[in-house]
Amino acid sequence: MRKWITGSIAAFLSLSLILPSSVSAETTIAKDRQQQTYPTLKKAKQPEEAGFSSEKLKQVDDLIEQDISKGFPGAALIIIKDGKIVKKEAYGYKQKYNGLNPLKHPRKMKTNTMFDLASNTKMYAVNFALQHLASSGKLDLNAKISRYIPEFKDRPEDIIKGKNRIRVIDLLHHTAGFPASWNYYDPNTAGRLYSQTREKTLSFLSKTPLAYEPGTKQLYSDVDYMLLGLVIEKITGQPLDHYTENRLYRPLGLRHTMFNPLKKGFKPAQFAATELMGNTRDGTVWFPNIRTYTLQGEVHDEKAFYSMEGISGHAGLFSTVDDMAVLLQVMLNGGGYGEERLFSKRxxxxxxxxxxxxxxxxxxxxLNGNTDMEWMFGKHASSRAYGHTGWTGTVTIIDPAYQLGIVLLTNKKHSPVIDPAKNPNQFEGDLFSTGKYGSVITAVYEALNNQ
Known part of the structure; x- marks a missing residue:
C-alpha cells in the first residue's frame, strides 16, 4: 500500500512538471476565483466616510462649473476610495452643437452618459486583456511578435529593419520602432498601405515600416497598440470586441463598456458628442468617405473608424463613469472584483x-514618475500613481498609495477648432483647465482630509 501511494505521488509530481504553464496558471486562477472574493464598490453615505471633505469637494465642482460657464462643453466625474464611491457628478452638456450651429436647447450631461474613451482603450481593453492572458499563461511578454503573428517580419524594401527581434514588451514600452501613427484611411498619406476595411488593415499592420531602429528610443505609437490588439485576436481566436466584452466586461456586470455601441442597441442621444463636423476639422480636412456630421456614439479616431471598423487596440472603446470605476477598482483590488479574478498582483x-x-x-x-507628469496627475498624486488619457478628453488615475481612483470624462473636442489653418488639432475645449486635467485632479487630492 505504501509503495502504491509513493508511486502515485511520484507520478503526480512528474505529470505536474510536464503540464504546460497555461494549464497550471488557468488552474490557479480558477482555484483563486473559488477561494477569494474581492471588494465591490459601495456608495459612501458621506465623503467623510472615505476621508474626504464635503466642503473641499465643492471646490472641484466650482472649478469645472466655472469652465462650463465660460464655454467648456461637458464632463462627468467619479471618485472612489477604499472601495467606496465618494462622488459622482455630471456637468454641462453632452451636446451643444449640431454641425457648426449651436443648439437652442443644449442637451445636458448625465452621469450615465457614454463617452468615447479614445486612448484609454489601450489600457481598459488591450492592457486588461493582455494582463489576463499573461496571468493565464497564454501570453509571454518577452516572446517575439512573430510567435503570434507569423507574417510579422522585415520586407526587402524596408529601409529600417529589425522586426524579427521585436517583442510584445517592446510594443508595450513604445520602443518597437513604429511611427506615432500611420494614416491607413487616407490614400494621400498611406500610399500602398491605404485601407478602409478592417481585414485589409490587419494585414497591413505587419507591413507598416519602422520609423527608427527598435530599442533606440521611446515613441508613443498607436501602431503599437493596433498590433497588440491583433496579438490578442491571434491568441484568443476572437475579435477584440467579442473577447473583451464577453471575457472581461460582462463577468464584471458592465453593460455600457463596448466597441461600436450604436450597432449593439444604443442610441446617439445616450452619448457625449465629439467633433462638430465629423473628421473635417470644421470643414478644412478631406479624404474618401469622411464624415461631416456631428459625431455621437461613433468612435472619433480616424484609424479606428475608417480602417478598423470601430474595433482597434488603440481606440474605439466607449464607457460610463460607473463602469470605469469598476475597472479602476479591479486594479486597486489587485486584479479582481467580487467573485471574478482577471489577473494577478504580480x-x-x-x-x-x-x-x-x-x-x-x-x-x-x-506613471507619475516625475514632475513632467503633473499636467495629468496633478500636484499631490503619489509616486505609485498610474493611469492614462484619451484625445477626446478622458483621464483615469489609479493611486494604490491612497486606494484612490479618479475618472474624469469630458467631451472637450465638442467645440470649434481655434485656427484650422494653423493647428487643425486644437479645439477651444483644449484650452480650459478641465480639459487639461491637472487642476481638477489636484483639487480632488486637496479634498482629502489628510492633505
Whole structure:
C-alpha cells in the first residue's frame, strides 16, 4: 500500500512538471476565483466616510462649473476610495452643437452618459486583456511578435529593419520602432498601405515600416497598440470586441463598456458628442468617405473608424463613469472584483513597473514618475500613481498609495477648432483647465482630509 501511494505521488509530481504553464496558471486562477472574493464598490453615505471633505469637494465642482460657464462643453466625474464611491457628478452638456450651429436647447450631461474613451482603450481593453492572458499563461511578454503573428517580419524594401527581434514588451514600452501613427484611411498619406476595411488593415499592420531602429528610443505609437490588439485576436481566436466584452466586461456586470455601441442597441442621444463636423476639422480636412456630421456614439479616431471598423487596440472603446470605476477598482483590488479574478498582483506590478528608459512609462500605463507628469496627475498624486488619457478628453488615475481612483470624462473636442489653418488639432475645449486635467485632479487630492 505504501509503495502504491509513493508511486502515485511520484507520478503526480512528474505529470505536474510536464503540464504546460497555461494549464497550471488557468488552474490557479480558477482555484483563486473559488477561494477569494474581492471588494465591490459601495456608495459612501458621506465623503467623510472615505476621508474626504464635503466642503473641499465643492471646490472641484466650482472649478469645472466655472469652465462650463465660460464655454467648456461637458464632463462627468467619479471618485472612489477604499472601495467606496465618494462622488459622482455630471456637468454641462453632452451636446451643444449640431454641425457648426449651436443648439437652442443644449442637451445636458448625465452621469450615465457614454463617452468615447479614445486612448484609454489601450489600457481598459488591450492592457486588461493582455494582463489576463499573461496571468493565464497564454501570453509571454518577452516572446517575439512573430510567435503570434507569423507574417510579422522585415520586407526587402524596408529601409529600417529589425522586426524579427521585436517583442510584445517592446510594443508595450513604445520602443518597437513604429511611427506615432500611420494614416491607413487616407490614400494621400498611406500610399500602398491605404485601407478602409478592417481585414485589409490587419494585414497591413505587419507591413507598416519602422520609423527608427527598435530599442533606440521611446515613441508613443498607436501602431503599437493596433498590433497588440491583433496579438490578442491571434491568441484568443476572437475579435477584440467579442473577447473583451464577453471575457472581461460582462463577468464584471458592465453593460455600457463596448466597441461600436450604436450597432449593439444604443442610441446617439445616450452619448457625449465629439467633433462638430465629423473628421473635417470644421470643414478644412478631406479624404474618401469622411464624415461631416456631428459625431455621437461613433468612435472619433480616424484609424479606428475608417480602417478598423470601430474595433482597434488603440481606440474605439466607449464607457460610463460607473463602469470605469469598476475597472479602476479591479486594479486597486489587485486584479479582481467580487467573485471574478482577471489577473494577478504580480502581473499588475509588472505592468506598472517604470521603464528603464523613461520613468513615466510602465507597460502601456503612464506613471507619475516625475514632475513632467503633473499636467495629468496633478500636484499631490503619489509616486505609485498610474493611469492614462484619451484625445477626446478622458483621464483615469489609479493611486494604490491612497486606494484612490479618479475618472474624469469630458467631451472637450465638442467645440470649434481655434485656427484650422494653423493647428487643425486644437479645439477651444483644449484650452480650459478641465480639459487639461491637472487642476481638477489636484483639487480632488486637496479634498482629502489628510492633505
Amino acid at each position: 502581473i499588475i506590478a509588472q505592468f506598472t513597473k517604470p521603464s528603464k528608459t523613461d520613468a513615466t512609462y510602465g507597460l502601456g500605463w503612464r
